[in-house]
Amino acid sequence: MTRKIISLTVFISFAVLVLTSILLYIAPHNQMARQVGWTFLSLHKGQWTSLHITGGFLFIVAGIWHTVINWRVLVNYIRNKSRASFKIPVALLAALAINAFIYIGTVAHIPPLEHILNGRGVLGIFYQEQESVSGFRAGD
Numbered sequence: 001m002t003r004k005i006i007s008l009t010v011f012i013s014f015a016v017l018v019l020t021s022i023l024l025y026i027a028p029h030n031q032m033a034r035q036v037g038w039t040f041l042s043l044h045k046g047q048w049t050s051l052h053i054t055g056g057f058l059f060i061v062a063g064i065w066h067t068v069i070n071w072r073v074l075v076n077y078i079r080n081k082s083r084a085s086f087k088i089p090v091a092l093l094a095a096l097a098i099n100a101f102i103y104i105g106t107v108a109h110i111p112p113l114e115h116i117l118n119g120r121g122v123l124g125i126f127y128q129e130q131e132s133v134s135g136f137r138a139g140d
């Protein structure tokens with residue numbers, strides 16, 4: 001029963017994180033969000049940020065708990081995989097390579113990571129244009 005509750009909590013909190021992450025990615029910066037009265041499902045940006053943080057903590061706690069409960073299964077899975085593939089843990093190496101590409105690519109400004117980060121800048125310019133069209137000015 002505990003296993004099921006923890007697994008479902010990881011799943012639901014991850015779904016909440018996915019939603020709130022997308023919203024925080026596309027939402028205008030805090031000051032502008034307040035000025036233009038940005039909301040989604042009647043909640044303002046500050047409320048979505050709070051949900052992102054508490055959902056994030058729930059995800060971390062439930063994720064660690066989930067890993068501890070399933071530790072043996074995880075280790076056996078990697079061992080069996082490595083036996084089946086000439087003792088080289090191919091899946092583990094592939095997962096490490098994907099992660100390394102993302103993190104090294106981020107600090108080294110390599111596309112497409114650079115584009116993901118720049119996308120926020122493009123959205124910022126878009127919101128600024130909207131602001132000047134609607135007559136809003138920062139500090140008003």
Ligand code: HEM
Nearest residue numbers: 017018020021022024025049052053054055056057059060
């Ligand atoms: C699915 C994984 C996650 C994604 C894709 C994600 C994405 C984001 C994005 C797009 C922002 C907005 C950044 C900005 O405004 O410059 C953000 C902010 C933040 N995230 Fe996450 N996040 C994730 C998981 C987490 C987790 C697990 C935590 C831990 C609690 C967390 C804590 C925060 C905090 C503290 C902020 C700053 C909020 C603020 O503006 O004050 N995130 N995240």
